Amino acid sequence: MIRTREMHGKAIGTEAGKQGCLQLMSLKGLFHLLVFASFLLLIAGCGMFNLGKWKGIEKAGADEKYYIVKDAFLTAGSAYNRKETFDHNMNESVNLFFMPKMEQNTYIAESIWYDPNGEEFLNRRHTYDAQKESKKGDDRQASGSTRVHTMSTKELYDRKPGLWKVELYIEKDLVRRLTFTVR
DSSP states (O other), X not given: OOOSOEETTEEBTBHHHHHHHHHHHHHXXXXXXXXXXXXXXXXXXXXXXXXXXXXXXXXXXXXXXXXXXXXXXXXXXXXXXXXXXXOTTTOSEEEEEEEESSOOXXXXXXXXXXXXXXXXXXXXXXXXXXXXXXXXXXXXXXTOOOEEEXXXXXXXXXXXXEXXXXXXXXXXXXXXXXXXXXX
C-alpha cells in the first residue's frame, strides 16, 4: 500500500521516501536530546558539576599581601580539612598550611602566634632553600610546594584557652592573618 502523502517531494512508502523518513527521525531524536539536556541543566543547575568545596569570599586586611601565597589555612593533623576550632583533648596540633606562589630559590617564612591577650607567644622562622631541599631529595613542585608550621594544642591551651591569632610572613611581608579557637 502506497500512501499518497509526500515528504520532501517523495512519496512515503517508496524506497526514496524511507531514506527521507530516517533523516527526519534522526533530526527529531537530536532535537529531543538537546531539549532534554537543556532541561537537565536548568533543573540541576551548576550543582551537577562538583567543583569542590566552595571557600566563599575570603577577606584580607589592607596590610596583607595575600597574593604571595596560593592558599593558607589552619587544620588539625595532616588532613587538608580547614578548621577554626581546636580541642586540646582531641587535636594534637594546629597546622598552618600554606603554598607560596612563584617560590624563590631561598626565602624565609615566619609564623608569629599570638595568645588571646594579644601577646606574642611564639615565633617560628624557617628558611626554605631549593638546593638544600634537592640534596635531601625533596624537589619542589612546579605548581608550588606545600609548607607547614605546626603548634601543639596542649601548649596553646596551657598558655590560655580562647581566640588565638597567627600571622604568616614571607620575606618580612605579612601574607595572611588567621584566627582560631583553642578549648
